Amino acid sequence: MFRQIKVIVILALVVVFGAGCSRYPAGVGPQSITPQVPREEKSLTTVRLVFNGSSDNSSLRPAGAPEVTFQLKLLDAANASCPVILLQKKTSAELVSDTYQAEAEFVGVPALPALARVEIAGGYIVDTTDSKQYRALVGMKDLVEGVANEISLYGEGSKISADVGVNLLERLVAAPANVATLPVPIVATINSVVAGLDLSATSVYDDALLAFNSEYAQAAPADAEFAPPVDYASLAFPKSDSNLSLTVNNFNSLSDVYLVLMNRSASNLTPTWSVARATSSLRANQAVPVAARASQPTAEQQFHCWLREQKNLLPKATVALRPSLRASLRAATLNDQLPFTAYLNHDFNDATPYVKTTFNATCVKIVEIAGTGKSTCFFLDNNDLALSDMAEVLDGVSAAWLNIYAKNREIFGAEPEGDFNGLVVDDFYVLLSRKIFTAGYFYGGDLYPSATAGVDYSNEKKIVYLQYPLDSISLTHTTDRFASTLAHEFQHMIHFYQNVDLTSSAVWLDEAMSGYAEWVNGYQIENGRNQSKALQVQDYLNSPSSSSLVSWQGSNEGYGLVYLFGVWLAQNYGTAGSVQPLIAAQKEEKLAIAGFTGEPFDKIFAKFMLALLVNDTAGGTYGFKNFSLNAEYDFGENLAAVSLNGPRMTLVDFSSATSGTSAVSPYAASFVKITGGTDTALTVNAGLPAGIYMFQLKKN
Numbered sequence: 001m002f003r004q005i006k007v008i009v010i011l012a013l014v015v016v017f018g019a020g021c022s023r024y025p026a027g028v029g030p031q032s033i034t035p036q037v038p039r040e041e042k043s044l045t046t047v048r049l050v051f052n053g054s055s056d057n058s059s060l061r062p063a064g065a066p067e068v069t070f071q072l073k074l075l076d077a078a079n080a081s082c083p084v085i086l087l088q089k090k091t092s093a094e095l096v097s098d099t100y101q102a103e104a105e106f107v108g109v110p111a112l113p114a115l116a117r118v119e120i121a122g123g124y125i126v127d128t129t130d131s132k133q134y135r136a137l138v139g140m141k142d143l144v145e146g147v148a149n150e151i152s153l154y155g156e157g158s159k160i161s162a163d164v165g166v167n168l169l170e171r172l173v174a175a176p177a178n179v180a181t182l183p184v185p186i187v188a189t190i191n192s193v194v195a196g197l198d199l200s201a202t203s204v205y206d207d208a209l210l211a212f213n214s215e216y217a218q219a220a221p222a223d224a225e226f227a228p229p230v231d232y233a234s235l236a237f238p239k240s241d242s243n244l245s246l247t248v249n250n251f252n253s254l255s256d257v258y259l260v261l262m263n264r265s266a267s268n269l270t271p272t273w274s275v276a277r278a279t280s281s282l283r284a285n286q287a288v289p290v291a292a293r294a295s296q297p298t299a300e301q302q303f304h305c306w307l308r309e310q311k312n313l314l315p316k317a318t319v320a321l322r323p324s325l326r327a328s329l330r331a332a333t334l335n336d337q338l339p340f341t342a343y344l345n346h347d348f349n350d351a352t353p354y355v356k357t358t359f360n361a362t363c364v365k366i367v368e369i370a371g372t373g374k375s376t377c378f379f380l381d382n383n384d385l386a387l388s389d390m391a392e393v394l395d396g397v398s399a400a401w402l403n404i405y406a407k408n409r410e411i412f413g414a415e416p417e418g419d420f421n422g423l424v425v426d427d428f429y430v431l432l433s434r435k436i437f438t439a440g441y442f443y444g445g446d447l448y449p450s451a452t453a454g455v456d457y458s459n460e461k462k463i464v465y466l467q468y469p470l471d472s473i474s475l476t477h478t479t480d481r482f483a484s485t486l487a488h489e490f491q492h493m494i495h496f497y498q499n500v501d502l503t504s505s506a507v508w509l510d511e512a513m514s515g516y517a518e519w520v521n522g523y524q525i526e527n528g529r530n531q532s533k534a535l536q537v538q539d540y541l542n543s544p545s546s547s548s549l550v551s552w553q554g555s556n557e558g559y560g561l562v563y564l565f566g567v568w569l570a571q572n573y574g575t576a577g578s579v580q581p582l583i584a585a586q587k588e589e590k591l592a593i594a595g596f597t598g599e600p601f602d603k604i605f606a607k608f609m610l611a612l613l614v615n616d617t618a619g620g621t622y623g624f625k626n627f628s629l630n631a632e633y634d635f636g637e638n639l640a641a642v643s644l645n646g647p648r649m650t651l652v653d654f655s656s657a658t659s660g661t662s663a664v665s666p667y668a669a670s671f672v673k674i675t676g677g678t679d680t681a682l683t684v685n686a687g688l689p690a691g692i693y694m695f696q697l698k699k700n
Helices: 161-172 176-181 186-195 204-216 299-313 390-412 475-498 508-520 531-541 556-573 589-597 601-614
Strands: 009-012 046-051 058-075 084-092 094-096 099-101 113-127 132-134 136-142 148-155 232-239 243-251 256-263 272-277 337-343 356-369 374-381 428-433 462-467 630-633 642-645 649-653 658-661 669-675 680-687 692-699
Touching (some): 136 161, 136 186, 148 161, 176 243, 186 204, 256 601, 337 428, 356 428, 374 390, 462 475, 508 589, 556 589, 556 601, 589 601, 649 658
Parallel strands (some): 046 148, 374 428
Antiparallel strands (some): 058 084, 058 113, 094 099, 113 132, 113 136, 136 148, 337 356, 356 374
């Protein structure tokens, strides 16, 4: 490619006396510093720099006598104070027999990995095949002791393999401390990385850095709690030091650094953090905190909280074989009219939380549950019998229900059947009314005799309530709404029954499993059949630091959070999706999850929080299968699309030092994203109260 011109460097020699040690902060040139390279610790060698190529197609084009700078950069991983040693000399080229020649001699060359560079001022090398001009030529070599080392030089920017390799190595050692982290032999390793690249790609220099980091970047510290995600490196996984300091090397324009501040305690905590260049002495700017858009629970959501809490007030249930007399009770038949009691409005006060009303309803459809001898009876409020499309809706809902019934029992376990609390609860009832207070609910009191102490009312049936929407968007939408609500509420019934001996239980895991019930029955965000869950997930992602996984508030954010957790938990730890052992554990929720997964709850929580960040749509620990938290989802039928943008983060540009605080609720997390690297080291400092754990990740 280049003709072998007579610009020759002869480096023969002895080390300590004339070499320089140089560091390269951004925008700063070489600075001569006496190196610390004792003669007895280094094997010496000789080096010759050679311009490679044909003798016909390249030439030196001077403007007067060109000045030539010869540079050899030695990489000494064992020298913590001066890991990059710079040998440099300038000379003017002399015209000898129509050819410019230049020579330079240095004293002291250890046998170390070396980067070579020749810069021509007042002239350039021209490649006559494509007329490209080069004022700098580069090369590299792992120097070998006891032989005459020769380093071939190539045009800087030519994008041939040697040029790409030098560019990569220069970027890696831009922060000199990085030298100690590089795999050896250094140059041979760089060459192996470059060998796998497409050199014709316009992004080949960046591709080289990505390829190197993918294969050789440190993945995790020795004390990592578990393995970090693929393609990420970490220095803290996690750290909980009260005064933490990290130095993130090789922070470049392709890098994103994340700080995930997790609160694994029962108290609200406020960690502090700051980021700066390793050499920065700037006063830190205060980061603008992310705006938390936490909402208050609606009246309907408060009602559901109250319903779940009633479970703890109900007496311990009794399960027995059905007496023969009870077995003779007549099942409902089509067109039967029966009185039902239900909660129909949202008046709320301490004395009477919700007002119950009794009204008549008619059995409008009965479906047999194949192979069980059981029936499901659909009753409609007598005031709603004239609703249009009701027959079509019931056909769709009843067909969906048979699939839901089988799926929920497979995934979550059985609901009450036979004799439960002295009631025969084989047949299933679904009550529909426009007056039902909320989209749907299950009340455990219906499974007790009405005179039982602690029971507000009882229809003495296995029953789910559904609100017929006042405004129907379409037949399909109404059917899907009913079906997804049935899946959700039926899980609550199963959860109630499977935990009959648990004297006290929290709401959040029950709601997580009911969210998963919607998903596992096909009412998903990703398939466009669950806009309401998409909106709840959107609300959660907008305020992750103030939304606690384990402290149930009943808000949209809470529903969105536990929906994601339920789906993620089942995908990663369920058996073919089944979570029956979890539902039947009859333990406090954290202990139940630990038993189900075989891992401490704090570890499960941390993995889940990181899954929200990494968002791997291949599924597994760090994401959701075929579902992205950074996408827009369309729901058709004139319903608004919903955009998800991942967990809201505090965004930090590396252009200046920045500090901030992050208020974090119990079992919640705050996310910080740092960009704008300049191939220098990033310093992260944090003040972490007891209970806060920092997970740091770097992605290139």
